Amino acid sequence: MSLFIPTWSSDTRLDGKTAIVTGGNTGIGKETVKDLASRGARVILACRDMAKGEQAACDIVREVKGAKVVTRQLDLADTKSICQFAENIYNTEKALHYLINNAGVAVCPSARTVDGIEMQFGVNHLGHFFLTFLLLDLLKHSAPSRVINLSSAAHFFGKIHFDDLKGEKDYHHFRAYAQSKLANVLFTRELAKRTEGITAYSVDPGFVNTDILRHIWRPLLDIVKNFGFLIKTPAEGAYTTIYCTVTPENQLVTGGYYRSAIRVVQYNCCENGCYGVYKNPLLPKTGCELRVKFHT
Template identity: 50%
Template sequence: MISTPEIAAVVGVAGIALLILRSYNQGGSCHSKAKLHHKTVIITGGNTGIGKATAIDLAQRGARVILACRSESKGKEAVEDIIQQSGNSEVIFCPLDLASLQSVRDFADYVNEKEDRVDILLNNAGIMMCPYSKTQDGFEMQIGTNHFGHFLLTNLLLDKLKTCAPSRIINVSSLAHTMGKINFDDINSEKGYGSVAAYSQSKLANVLFTRELAKRLQGTAVTANSLHPGAVDTELQRHFSVRKFSFLNSLITPLIWLGFKTPKQGAQTSIFCAVDESLEGVSGKYFSDCREKTCAKQAYDDDVAKRLWHLSEELTGLSKKRD
């Protein structure tokens, strides 16, 4: 049984740690006044968290915003809220389930056929440290949703992005990529699963994909960059085991605001990468707190990036489509 003084000590230490984290985590704001009239932006997972906060900002700048979300009810509810907050009626919902390659293809077909342009593709949606499960196509859920789904989506929209160049692709990664390793021998974690390891692998894949994509897009005026949004209190945290225990939850929840960014704060680097004038022509970089940062050593491995690209082409069926 934990005594009252011990509980107080734990809460006190946690509070101090979170205050330190908050002072480190709150920096970085996008100060660009750029407008996006006559521009179209696609945001995956734009119905909640930093995706929704990003959508509000870009809509306020005049962009046509397409929320690419799995849940129709949540997506349409977010559309109404974003329109109300931004004053921009050019916000629409389109169904997209990144855990289904067919859904990705259907969404890309719709955009390519019905939308005149795509100027900014913001691959924001993700899942974090979930219990083991698989996508409709048999991928481990985190690598399938966070990487393979976005890999296929991006490639299927490249022609549209090229015709609208200069255009931008932004991939939301995480500092967790520093702990990541691409396990080519068990990419779907079938031989052994750790939720943190699988998440870190998927976030490293985001950075490697971005760097390889940037190389392949040289000379097209389409740029690709990745970013770490910071520690943000959003629905992405729903699988954290600490939240499953009511006792710990009652202690931790009141302290969350001290150390974590709000969704609006967490969206700043995404917004920066999408609109800031200083990034015109900048590609293959990694950002955090609205500044370029250095990736983990393994994220600079060109051989791994190429191998991951070829594997992703094969597993998503993209190579067959091109053949």
């Protein structure tokens, strides 16, 4: 158990609500699905591997009395799969109150999505960006609704390399990861400003002991694991996601970056983008560039 979990609990019910959790078959995502289901929400568990998704859903239904969990196939590295998933949602769902963009890959070897994009940027940001865009009408129809994007403290080290988004020039696994997590935060900011009836939050789950750690440099991982109090369990890692899902809107800041459930990092913004929280002097420019590139 980590020492950095604040004392917070909520008995908020979500009966009659529908949520999508990407990557809900394992780790933080599975714990998120379990918690939402225990509150009465109908949860759509979206994942690439249907067999693993069905097994996770069965586990949750067995553990949570009355859980309403369904599994849908979604490969965030393939835009066709994302389109098919969104079409299925529109055909089967009357409402969508929570979109939790939880799935991700971290510090992995160089790889490409089906569409030729560097894997971490493609899955962690662009895949979720596209999914959110496709589901916006349903989210607006279901307002008030929320979008929660899982980011990371790694975003503080990120910079958007517009001249090399595919990672072809000089790929570095951590730099690519940090770039994708920075994009998550900036996307959350813009989504919050540009939509009515939809609030958006980016969440830092902390250092969590899940399968996503498998690509981390082994000596570093061994050192960190020797300090067990630094590492959260998947349930602890889901804590802030749940906080941003069930806490009343008037107690949250839309567009905010949350970690440890009750700590929000405020960003200073100008008309050309967001900056001020970053210590790297190159990052204010990066924030402005991202807005220009995505919205002009």
